[in-house]
Amino acid sequence: MTIEIFAFSLSPRAFKTLVTASHLGVDYTLRELNPRAGDFQKPDYAAINPNMRMPTLKDGDYIVWEANAILQYLALQKPDSGLLPKAERARLDVTRWQFWDLAHWDPVCGVYTFENVAKPLVMGINDPDTAALAEAEEKFNRSAKVLDDQLKGKKFVTGDSLTVADFSLGCALVHAEMAKIPLGSYLEIKRWLASLQALPAWQKTLAAQQPVVAALQK
Ligand SMILES: N[C@@H](CCC(=O)N[C@@H](CS)C(=O)NCC(=O)O)C(=O)O
Incomplete structure (x- = not known):
């Protein structure tokens, strides 16, 4: 199953997750959220992120929100990349x-x-x-x-x-x-x-x- 990233991709907080995934070569599917359509407040999105903010990463039934935590999760998928040092x-x-x-x-x-x-x-x-x-x-x-x-x-x-x-x-x-x-x-x-x-x-x-x-x- 590929990682899903729920994001309004124009936002810098979304950008940091997308650019990190791309740099690492981690496969992901972008689920683009539209703030004008109230996507952050929709019940199916609120169910995965109770803050009703983005971005959110979903890997099967594992969910991570807070962009900087998402970056660490992505880096953990490629532990030899050096993006998150082991020491x-x-x-x-x-x-x-x-x-x-x-x-x-x-x-x-x-x-x-x-x-x-x-x-x-x-x-x-x-x-x-x-x-x-x-x-x-x-x-x-x-x-x-x-x-x-x-x-x-x-x-x-x-x-x-x-x-x-x-x-x-x-x-x-x-x-x-x-x-x-x-x-x-x-x-x-x-x-x-x-x-x-x-x-x-x-x-x-x-x-x-x-x-x-x-x-x-x-
Ligand atoms: N500290 C959070 C901040 C998340 C955040 O505030 N996202 C904004 C967009 S950049 C948001 O979803 N705002 C929607 C709202 O406030 O209703 C993170 O870095 O992920």
């Missing part, structure tokens, strides 16, 4: 950055993506909340400095090997330009993001989003 401390370091993502990076990048991408594209609202964006700025700069400093002298977040921490953190920036995420002076983040964007899995997953974007723009 305890190295693995904890990767998990730590995934926790940091959930606590700090994803929420603040999410403000820009919500205001400048989701609102106009999904909700048809062309009027970003300037107060929310102004409030995000201080939090963004505080976190971006931490990440930028961490990346100095390393190819990836935890060292010179790509891990799920890179996909967790990097995918929050998948729409960086459209979302107007102020990456300006964070040169290490820009260099690292370019290396993720160059991955064939990133390009493939981005291309697969285009029909979803086109449908929203109709």
Whole structure:
């Protein structure tokens, strides 16, 4: 049985699961959810994810929600990939950055993506909340400095090997330009993001989003 991923593929949280599966070569079936059709609230979806949020992974009768946990589950399917190191401390370091993502990076990048991408594209609202964006700025700069400093002298977040921490953190920036995420002076983040964007899995997953974007723009 193939793994099913329930997701609105345009979302950065969906993107991180899809790009990781693609990079690992894990077979999956995408079950595309449409937020405009209220798919998150439908009873059959709420039965597998009581949060009524996405993404959700279903592997037979095993269900995982929370995107960063899904990334770990996917990496466990290919234990020799290195995306989730086997050594305890190295693995904890990767998990730590995934926790940091959930606590700090994803929420603040999410403000820009919500205001400048989701609102106009999904909700048809062309009027970003300037107060929310102004409030995000201080939090963004505080976190971006931490990440930028961490990346100095390393190819990836935890060292010179790509891990799920890179996909967790990097995918929050998948729409960086459209979302107007102020990456300006964070040169290490820009260099690292370019290396993720160059991955064939990133390009493939981005291309697969285009029909979803086109449908929203109709
Ligand atoms: N921490 C969760 C966040 C999930 C989440 O908030 N997903 C959003 C979309 S990006 C959602 O499903 N929102 C629907 C809603 O709030 O009704 C994760 O990373 O999986």
